[in-house]
Amino acid sequence: MQCHECGRWFRALASHLARAHELSTQEYRQRHGLPRTQPLTSAASQRLRREIGVWRRDNDPTVMAALDGHAARAQRAAGFPDTPRRQVSADRVSVSKRRSARERLDAAIADAGFADLAEAARWAQELGLGWSGLGAALGDFGHTWLAEVAAERGVTLAALRTAGVLHSRRYLAAARDYRRQWGSLDVPTAWTTDDGVRLGRWLVVRRHIARAGRQSWVMDSLDDIDPQWRTYGRINTS
Template sequence: MENQRGRPGHWIPPGKPTDVPPGVQPEYGGKLLCLECGLWFRQLGQHVVVKHEISADDYRRIHELPRGFGLHSSTVKARRAELQRERLATDPEFKDSLRPKRSREELAELSKAAWRESKDRAGVRASYRGNPRVGKNVHLATQGRVKQLNAELDERCRQAGFASLEEVFTTHQDLNNHQIAELLGISVRRVSGQRRRLGFEPPGRWAADYVVKHPSMQPPIPAAELAAVPYGEQPTRNGHLLCLECGRWFKTLDQHMSVMHSITVTDYRVKHGIDPHEARARELGYASLTDLLTATASWNGTDLAKLLGVSRRKTRELRHRYGFTPPRGARPVGFVPKTPRPHPELSAEELAAVPHGEQPEKDSQLLCLECGQWTRGIAAHARWKHAISSEEYRARHGLPTHLKLHRRPS
């Protein structure tokens, strides 16, 4: 079919196609035919939402397509699969993000519900009848395909030296699904499906040479082993924390503590002695954090924060939690004030005993020889208090002209 310029093109019918049987989604030249308007697109999911105001699930239900049928062409599927394989090969964390967030039981119920909803659609019925009109649009396995896959699996078993798959499971009961998959060269998912079909129980996650990757999938630790955990320790394994209340493994214990045990994380730490401040108190030689706070009750927040290696706000929280009131106006240990308090004023007899020509100095303060007060600057003090200049002050008391009348550096 050609357009006006003689190039390959698609004919746009005047309306909704009527010659396409139910359950069939035509594809031509890497594009899918929209069964609502007759236009061709590489992807139909966004088109039916914007142009026809229906969802992708409504489109499948109206035209009796299987529920899981992808509304994008085979070229788009191949390109997405290629990009997916490249990302799996380069990004190690991407594989973990693809793990199902729901449990197996929930996924099984959702699968059963989807099957009950779409089992009577024309596309599903045609796939099981092997209708040739459906062709490559079939995405569900037919009976012929199942027989072909079983024959290939039997051939792999014979190449590995076994008569059947039942003999493999019977002979190697201690091997897990990963080891069976490597032995036969098939996927782990296929091995688990065959185990369920043939009635063989898996050997468990503690099989030989098994490395625990997800401790949260393990059963709870027995009470005897849980009681043997030393006081003050929080066991960890592969990024998981052990709950010392129930013996299960979790990546975080905050929500688990509040929901399952109705206690806060702070109470959990205090109960099991894993509070970091308690550990710091034991490192400093105290029996507990309470003894440390008792011994440092007269300290200010700065010194206590330096001792514990926390902020001053955290020291206030700790003192409030354990019932210690922080001291008011406490000076840090070894505190040296930048501006010392003035010394008491000298009497007239003490002032007369000062030798003529000397300017006494004490703790970075100078003594005024006029009134006996201690001040940091004699020049300003003499000018404002005694109404004399600095030159006249030096002349009265026999001081050299080069002597500075202000406090000297300590």
């Protein structure tokens, strides 16, 4: 979701509004003429929270203890009534949605200039990205679902956490050197340092991930190097 105060993108706005703009959600809605029922959390985050809530209901000892009792146990055990016709319809919708999602993924891969998912995974591996980074670069695809599709197609992408941290620090050092030399992080996409750091392409991916609302210590470090780094360029994998 985009913040109307600063124009940046986030999965949820409540904490950002309080921290960056000292606004409550009610004050924010009033200032920008938003209805009281307007959600300030992205649809993906809402789905994730619901999934976490269901998991905690059935697996978290604290929650289960709070819900312990005959009525609560009966409610958890009882499934929703369904008819065979409705079940067949639901199965058809599920198959249709899966097919549509895979078609959208294949279209995004082609639009990004890759021949297939395997080539996209090799590109992500080269930049030290995991499924999460590749999913964001292709258009906000969930990393768990993307990894499942890749497994079905025999595609692997191993990005070790420790190696990823070292990789990011190397690129951040190159970014600091570039800023000192040229005054900003408006780096050409094809820019590569003398020791082989493909800084331009790495920044393109980081900008796209940031615009999708993701935040990390790498983003914070880039903010310190050049507060305007998010505003430069557009994603380009060619």
